[in-house]
Amino acid sequence: MTATAPTGDRYLSIDAVRGFAVLGILLMNITGMAGPTFGYIDPTYAGGTTPADLWTWAVNHVLTDGKMRGLFTMLFGASTVLIADRAEQGRIQQGGGLGPVATHYRRMFWLLVIGMLHAYFLWWGDILVCYAVAGLLVFPFRKLDPKLLVALGALILVLVVAHNVYGANQMRALSDAIASGTATPAMTAEWNQAQLLISPPASMGDGEIRLFRGGFMEALQARAYVAVLMQLFVEPPDGFPEAIGQMLIGMALFKSGFFTLKWSTKAYATAMAVGYLIAVPVTAWITWEIWDNGFDPLLRMNLDAWGAIPRPFIAIAHGSALLLLVRSGALSWLIDRFAAAGRMAFSNYLMTSIITTFLFCGFGLGLYGHLSRFEQLYVVGGIWVFILVWSKPWLERFQYGPFEWVWRSLVQWKPQPFVRRPPPPGSQGPASAEPAG
Template identity: 30%
Template sequence: MSEGSPGTFSRIADVDALRAVALLLILVVNVAFFASGYSFHLVPDPAHDSWGDQAVRWVVEALLAMKAYLLFSFLFGYSFTLQLDSAARRGVDFAPRFRRRLAGLFVLGILHAVLLFQGDILATYALLGLVLLAMRRVAVGTALHAAVLLTGGIGFVLALAAVGGVQLVTDPAEALAAGQRSTEALQGGIGSVIAEHVRQLPAMVGTLIVQGPLALSAFLFGYAAGRRRLLTDVVGNRRLLRRAQQLGYPIGLAGAVVFASGGGTANLTGLTVGVLTAPLLAAAYAATLLEFFQTDRGRRVVAVLAPAGRMSLSNYLGQSLLCVLVFTGVGLGLAGAVAPAAVLLIAVAIYGVQLAASTAWMARFQYGPVEWLLRAWTEQRWPRLRATAQT
């Protein structure tokens, strides 16, 4: 892309920077699942359950849990429209290429879930991407109505379950024992870690019953935003962005307090409120960031963040690899030994390393390493990796 098209560069940089922020938020949420085996069993690690530890977990639950992946999912849907437009301009058949891309993403997701992190979202994205592909010609209004119905439907089902007295943690003592076993497994070598990931996969399928439809809903919101070119003209859409903030912050933060105080994802009542309000808070976050990116200081921040967003798939997988090396017995073996506040500091340090590495990589290459491999599979040829000189 040439410097002679500043408007186009600015748009792409803003989206990439927003994607980079989503990566940080996802890491801050996911790092707890590497740091302790208790998290997957929806109970706190008894070795780190002081008021300070509880406060850190509460803040993460309230402000980031269920919001981070929705923001990332929104951007997946938005990028889908950019790929559609690119294929139309080049006169290529989009559907078979996108299906190959999804197949590659699914394989990466399965490998990620088994080898690095059983909480993988890529395989789910690949399956939901088929639905998005089938809806690629629907009107914006239809996409928005479907997104709202999906979110409302999941909220309604969860509310019914909560009223019916369904418990997500039926035996707290057994959950604590399972958490101890999982933590010990993470402290072992690579065979022990992989075995633990495989054991947890069936439970993750249950989690996706809620997470999947919400991700698809966010896809559709992103699709609608892309069709309306919402992120193309931030200044021209400032009124809509302000409305997202005015609605999203009071309702979203109120829901976040109920969600976190009610037990977060471990309690159906809190989870119901979270499902219904998290999209509003995620939208408010996105609107605030996009407005900030238009300022002089924001442009400087965008320049730092955008390279990480351009290779977001590589960074997402890289986060898991680094967390495995830090927390499991494959590396430093810190699982179960680090308090939540220190875990967050480790996450920020990992992200800082990724920002620096992304800047260095993207100065030399057109794609991140995993993005390049996925593109090669999608296009059935080896694309040029090294960056060309800008004109």
């Protein structure tokens, strides 16, 4: 197979980037899976304060925090266009069946259902609900010109930054009013409520540790509390619009040929230069300021709001670097493993939650709160090995990953072919699967 053309109805380049992104997402998710929620934001709250722990936070804050999720979200937007186009082609060729609109909205409905189950029973930091909601809104824009898609996506992301900077400034004003004794009762109540999100008490983390180390119902209680906070107070003003903006940009990147290796080497190199030589140093300065100021919650909140600006440029730089590697043909064995992981990205994303739930919850191995931030990397490495080892042989026997098969069967409302059939005599290989969601 070649990297520059689709094989059957799949693109090796898209699959490889998707596999790379789903592995990278775990680098950040592991913190919230392994210990108190707020440790994701502030390493001094949970996860250790040794140099190894702080450097683990710093490197991830610069290179992966929001960047891998951003790349994965852009790919979701790209897949929205790809699957809609192929649903239309399939309906024309077969003279019937689900069209692009029915296919998409059924997919989003079942993604929402699966995401809700995932958020409350496995991982409060679920992204599937966010994707389902954002996916409902971006679909009508899929046929717009790439330049207009980029402009709309960028405008939304800028508005998110403006909203978060305004919110950070409001928190600073509340803090100043409290300190000067001029705060009204309403302002004091607002400040006290905000503390749960920007600087929670240590007792909250201790409570999470106790519950997650308990039985199934105790872990469910702790997880549901955070999931509700995320879905009602964090994602609507921040996560949902950010996902919409990134999906629109992902649509534009796909239509312009970015994910299918149709950009010139110079264009990919330029994207890498912007990301690595401008956006990374800016993010590194923000990271240093947060660290050097003792993770002051108000300063951190303000700087993280501004830090969203360079984030998509770093995500695109990561994608560009991998796409150039795919084009070069180097490390083909690793690219094939990434691609297999990407074809099963839905299953691999859910499998990481299943594995970590068993490892960290009390009804499993009960490691919740026991591993430092640096020690959590050993778990990440082990799961990466598992994903890269199991995905390729699985797809040699089955058409889809297990959860992809469930999702597709629900969308079509009938069981889809699962076991891979031997190729017909004289063919070049096994029949390929449909594009991944």
